[in-house]
Amino acid sequence: MRSMSAKNRNRVLSIIGLAVGLAIWEVIGRLELSPAFPPVTAVIGAITEVWTSARFLDALRESLISIAIALPPSLIFGIGVGLLVGRYRPVEWALDPLINTFLSLPLVALIPVLFLIFGLGRGSILATIVIYTFFIVVVNTAAGVRTTDPQIVEMATSFGAGEQQVMRRVVLPSALPLMYAGVRIATGRAIRAVIIAEQVIGLIGLGGLVQRLGGAFAVEQLYAVILFIGLFGLVSMEAVTAVERRALPWVIAPEDTEPAFQGA
Amino acid sequence: MIEIEGIGRRFNTRDGGSFEALKDVSFSVKDKEFFSIIGPSGCGKTTLLKMVAGLVKPTAGRIDIDGQTVIGPGEDRAMVFQQFVLLPWADILTNVGFGLELRGMSRKESREAAKPYLEQVGLTRFAEHYPHELSGGMQQRVGLARALAVGPDILLMDEPFGALDAQTRQLMQEDLMRLWEVEQTTVIFVTHSMDEAAYLSDRVLVMDTHPGRVREILDVPLPRPREESTRRSPVFNELTSHMWHELRGMMGDPTLPAPE
Numbered sequence: 001m002r003s004m005s006a007k008n009r010n011r012v013l014s015i016i017g018l019a020v021g022l023a024i025w026e027v028i029g030r031l032e033l034s035p036a037f038p039p040v041t042a043v044i045g046a047i048t049e050v051w052t053s054a055r056f057l058d059a060l061r062e063s064l065i066s067i068a069i070a071l072p073p074s075l076i077f078g079i080g081v082g083l084l085v086g087r088y089r090p091v092e093w094a095l096d097p098l099i100n101t102f103l104s105l106p107l108v109a110l111i112p113v114l115f116l117i118f119g120l121g122r123g124s125i126l127a128t129i130v131i132y133t134f135f136i137v138v139v140n141t142a143a144g145v146r147t148t149d150p151q152i153v154e155m156a157t158s159f160g161a162g163e164q165q166v167m168r169r170v171v172l173p174s175a176l177p178l179m180y181a182g183v184r185i186a187t188g189r190a191i192r193a194v195i196i197a198e199q200v201i202g203l204i205g206l207g208g209l210v211q212r213l214g215g216a217f218a219v220e221q222l223y224a225v226i227l228f229i230g231l232f233g234l235v236s237m238e239a240v241t242a243v244e245r246r247a248l249p250w251v252i253a254p255e256d257t258e259p260a261f262q263g264a
Numbered sequence: 265m266i267e268i269e270g271i272g273r274r275f276n277t278r279d280g281g282s283f284e285a286l287k288d289v290s291f292s293v294k295d296k297e298f299f300s301i302i303g304p305s306g307c308g309k310t311t312l313l314k315m316v317a318g319l320v321k322p323t324a325g326r327i328d329i330d331g332q333t334v335i336g337p338g339e340d341r342a343m344v345f346q347q348f349v350l351l352p353w354a355d356i357l358t359n360v361g362f363g364l365e366l367r368g369m370s371r372k373e374s375r376e377a378a379k380p381y382l383e384q385v386g387l388t389r390f391a392e393h394y395p396h397e398l399s400g401g402m403q404q405r406v407g408l409a410r411a412l413a414v415g416p417d418i419l420l421m422d423e424p425f426g427a428l429d430a431q432t433r434q435l436m437q438e439d440l441m442r443l444w445e446v447e448q449t450t451v452i453f454v455t456h457s458m459d460e461a462a463y464l465s466d467r468v469l470v471m472d473t474h475p476g477r478v479r480e481i482l483d484v485p486l487p488r489p490r491e492e493s494t495r496r497s498p499v500f501n502e503l504t505s506h507m508w509h510e511l512r513g514m515m516g517d518p519t520l521p522a523p524e
Contacts (some may be wrong), residue, residue: 159337160363
């Protein structure tokens with residue numbers, strides 16, 4: 001119960017922080033210091049108009065289709081490869097340099113290469129989403145696998161479990177919390193990837209819309225789209241978290257770790 | 265009948281040398297016997313138990329169970345661990361059924377089959393709780409129920425009450441006695457508690473250290489069923505003080521002359 005009130009207090013602080021931020025934005029906008037900062041009220045006015053326009057909805061659909069095609073296979077293969085990398089040393093040694101390279105490279109630098117390979121179309125957008133999400137899922141899943149308690153593996157072995165059973169019944173559930181973290185991060189990165197790739201093409205999707213609105217100096221509308229992208233990212237990651245909470249009931253906050261029932 | 269014949273175990277050390285954990289260990293355990301192994305830390309008693317479990321391979325000698333040489337874990341054996349080792353992501357009933365699940369039952373069947381064992385250890389009302397919600401003693405009851413659920417001929421217990429407080433420990437010993445009299449399995453019980461070894465066992469193997477080897481095997485001439493009063497009998501006290509003398513000598517207590 002005491003954590004509830006702390007949570008409420010934190011929520012109030014978040015709202016105050018947001019309100020102050022918006023107020024400062026409004027003041028700067030009213031001062032007309034720069035065309036890049038329209039008053040926040042003007043942006044909010046543009047939201048209803050923009051978010052319901054056919055142009056916006058078409059762009060949103062395009063972006064969502066790209067994510068829907070590229071993200072699920074990227075997650076599934078990422079998890080599969082991550083399980084192998086985390087569990088088997090030779091696989092780890094073989095793939096580690098490659099994975100680390102992709103994780104440390106600024107991926108934006110690779111986008112022109114992807115466009116050379118896949119052309120100015122959906123193929124390049126899908127490839128961008130994959131390189132933005134695949135490796136991070138691999139690394140997180142592998143890290144999750146490494147959290148497996150060797151004592152549990154030994155226990156399962158003592159009851160006659162073979163490698164396949166150990167993998168399915170022990171390693172996979174042990175890896176789940178970090179695996180889900182990887183999925184959450186990848187979801188955010190997929191949204192970033194699709195916008196970046198679409199901006200390069202400049203014609204399709206929300207990224208394309210941002211590019212065109214920017215080019216036309218339609219600043220209020222531009223902000224309306226940017227705000228939507230931000231909110232969409234936030235909601236998507238929250239959705240993954242909600243699924244995670246349901247799927248992993250044993251992952252508990254530290255304050256809840258005391259045994260609820262005492263005695264032998 | 266478990267026959268342990270000339271068991272040795274060498275481990276390679278980092279500097280390229282080797283370390284002898286066990287040397288020429290031989291003894292046998294009769295069917296339905298409660299057999300304890302006691303010894304100072306590092307005498308290899310847990311390694312020895314894991315060899316009987318088929319988890320560790322000896323580098324010398326062999327272990328036969330009813331004439332069959334142990335080459336790995338088998339359905340005739342089940343182990344109880346010092347740190348309980350429950351699945352944190354599964355509820356208590358699934359944990360109790362886990363051994364059965366690994367041996368081919370579906371999750372549903374194993375949960376159903378686990379119920380009477382959970383009942384035996386008195387935790388039926390915690391069936392749908394998670395391990396972290398239970399105290400150490402309760403978690404070890406789950407560990408014990410999980411082992412009993414697979415219907416083993418041999419129960420291998422690795423300091424099962426070592427992580428519990430003294431009162432809980434005593435309660436668990438009494439419960440184990442009660443269960444063992446019902447289940448009628450052979451038990452090999454590793455401990456470093458002399459009271460525990462004397463109270464529970466038919467025979468106690470006292471191990472020497474560096475390298476681990478058999479020092480002596482003591483008969484425990486205490487009547488069964490063992491009761492609270494057993495702990496105050498002269499025979500009990502004589503046994504424990506004998507063990508204490510032996511172990512203390514091994515641990516190099518300078519106030520005592522080394523035995524032998």
